Amino acid sequence: MAGSSSAIVRILEEAGSIAHFTGRFFRQAMHRRFAWDELLRQCLVNGYRSLALVGITAFIMGLVLTVQTRPTLARFGAETMIPGMVAISMVREIVPVITALICAGKIGSSMGAELASMRVTEQIDAMEVSGTNPFRYLVVTRVWSTTLMLPILVVLADVIAIGASWVGVNMRATMSWPLFLHNVLDSLAYSDLVPAFIKTYFFGLVVGVVGCYAGWHAARGTAGVGGAAHKAVVVGSLLVFIIDLIAVQITDLLGFN
Amino acid sequence: MNSPQVHTDARALVVRLRDLGLSFGSNHVLRGFDLDVHRGENVMVLGRSGSGKSVLLKCIVRLLDPSAGQVEVLGQDVLTLDDEALDRLRVRVGFLFQSSALYDSMTVQENLEFPLRRHWMATSPGEADARVEEVLRAVGLAHTRHMYPAELSGGMKRRIGLARTLILKPEVVLYDEPTSGLDPITSLEMVELILDLQRNYGTSSIIISHDLNVAKRAADRIAVLYEGRNHVEGTYEELRASTDPLVRKFFVMM
Numbered sequence: 029m030a031g032s033s034s035a036i037v038r039i040l041e042e043a044g045s046i047a048h049f050t051g052r053f054f055r056q057a058m059h060r061r062f063a064w065d066e067l068l069r070q071c072l073v074n075g076y077r078s079l080a081l082v083g084i085t086a087f088i089m090g091l092v093l094t095v096q097t098r099p100t101l102a103r104f105g106a107e108t109m110i111p112g113m114v115a116i117s118m119v120r121e122i123v124p125v126i127t128a129l130i131c132a133g134k135i136g137s138s139m140g141a142e143l144a145s146m147r148v149t150e151q152i153d154a155m156e157v158s159g160t161n162p163f164r165y166l167v168v169t170r171v172w173s174t175t176l177m178l179p180i181l182v183v184l185a186d187v188i189a190i191g192a193s194w195v196g197v198n199m200r201a202t203m204s205w206p207l208f209l210h211n212v213l214d215s216l217a218y219s220d221l222v223p224a225f226i227k228t229y230f231f232g233l234v235v236g237v238v239g240c241y242a243g244w245h246a247a248r249g250t251a252g253v254g255g256a257a258h259k260a261v262v263v264g265s266l267l268v269f270i271i272d273l274i275a276v277q278i279t280d281l282l283g284f285n
Numbered sequence: 286m287n288s289p290q291v292h293t294d295a296r297a298l299v300v301r302l303r304d305l306g307l308s309f310g311s312n313h314v315l316r317g318f319d320l321d322v323h324r325g326e327n328v329m330v331l332g333r334s335g336s337g338k339s340v341l342l343k344c345i346v347r348l349l350d351p352s353a354g355q356v357e358v359l360g361q362d363v364l365t366l367d368d369e370a371l372d373r374l375r376v377r378v379g380f381l382f383q384s385s386a387l388y389d390s391m392t393v394q395e396n397l398e399f400p401l402r403r404h405w406m407a408t409s410p411g412e413a414d415a416r417v418e419e420v421l422r423a424v425g426l427a428h429t430r431h432m433y434p435a436e437l438s439g440g441m442k443r444r445i446g447l448a449r450t451l452i453l454k455p456e457v458v459l460y461d462e463p464t465s466g467l468d469p470i471t472s473l474e475m476v477e478l479i480l481d482l483q484r485n486y487g488t489s490s491i492i493i494s495h496d497l498n499v500a501k502r503a504a505d506r507i508a509v510l511y512e513g514r515n516h517v518e519g520t521y522e523e524l525r526a527s528t529d530p531l532v533r534k535f536f537v538m539m
Contacts, residue, residue, distance in 0.1 A: 151386050158453065
């Protein structure tokens with residue numbers, strides 16, 4: 029009993045600490061001495077260099093979902109509904125969540141390990157004593173980059189997944205691209221697109237914040253570096269699901285479902 | 286030899302520490318440490334491993350917040366400065382880390398340009414280039430410009446760390462164990478470098494070390510840190526002639 033209550037206290041302390049770290053990000057986020065060069069570099073590292081992994085994953089997801097959906101719909105003679113159904117599933121839920129999880133794994137862990145390593149080798153201290161605010165230079169730019177890049181990655185992944193779905197449809201039947209696209213666009217409404225797009229900004233924010241938080245507060249020593257990467261992935265992924273749950277409740281309350 | 290309280294010097298004070306205290310839980314590392322450093326002076330703080338020497342240095346630039354006392358650097362009360370003012374002061378104070386703390390994802394040139402770019406201290410790439418060339422020559426490593434820290438030896442890293450500090454033209458340099466882990470010849474070169482910088486750049490320095498060779502060659506004055514206080518201070522010769530049992534132990538054992 030005492031063990032479980034102390035675990036709850038630890039979780040609440042960690043949650044409070046992450047919330048405080050997020051507040052610090054927002055306070056520094058628009059500072060006049062913004063490191064634009066570092067933001068661009070981080071956007072390149074976290075956005076452009078994640079494109080291949082996100083793209084391949086999106087292609088596989090689109091193809092697999094289409095192929096697996098076909099037998100069920102074929103039983104009801106509703107194969108023409110495949111494009112619309114796959115598109116809605118992909119755009120509303122699967123692509124944003126899977127892309128965010130990939131980013132939590134790839135970007136979050138790399139941020140956690142990099143900042144933890146800089147902390148362990150006193151590089152963050154060196155930056156601080158040279159009169160450069162390391163939080164602003166390292167954390168603010170990284171969190172902004174994931175917040176801005178993740179929605180773009182999701183949009184690109186949506187397009188790739190829908191393209192892969194067309195490939196999947198044409199593996200067993202024939203459907204022209206214009207007809208396929210017409211079916212997709214016909215079934216997608218703004219109420220599918222807008223909430224799904226908005227939540228990706230929160231996914232990006234949480235991936236960046238948790239990755240940086242884990243590295244910034246890493247324990248000293250090499251074990252701290254591994255621990256930071258691990259924490260960035262585990263906590264980041266968990267928070268992605270929690271945000272998704274909250275987003276679904278909000279869109280439901282607002283009548284978007 | 287002087288007690289720390291009565292030390293006097295007509296030159297301007299650049300660092301003034303009074304009654305400095307810092308504890309980690311029940312471990313009282315500093316318990317009322319006093320020190321004055323004057324312009325152009327090299328002061329060494331001598332102490333055993335774990336006596337709080339590095340902690341003392343970090344308190345001076347507020348990498349650690351002391352729990353008690355006063356820290357004045359270049360006439361400013363460090364403990365009451367806001368973040369912006371503290372950053373401006375830190376530009377005027379160089380810090381050489383024991384680990385060198387070079388940015389390992391950057392080349393030597395990028396390491397040196399980093400503080401210049403962040404403080405808009407070079408108006409053109411040409412000027413930045415000239416500043417990099419100047420400090421690399423000052424530390425005798427002009428050929429390492431395009432190398433990464435992983436390609437440098439321990440002594441070279443220490444020199445590049447010093448070059449990165451020098452590029453901002455600091456008035457005070459804080460050296461954290463500048464010769465630890467270096468062979469005797471490289472240590473001697475490091476000491477010569479510290480003296481060159483004092484002569485050529487007019488810097489004042491606090492040197493943290495337990496290396497008596499550094500004390501003998503580089504220090505104008507030595508303060509012995511013991512049990513969190515400035516136990517005694519004086520020149521190398523004064524301390525060598527001291528009858529204080531603790532000071533004797535240093536000079537006999539090391």
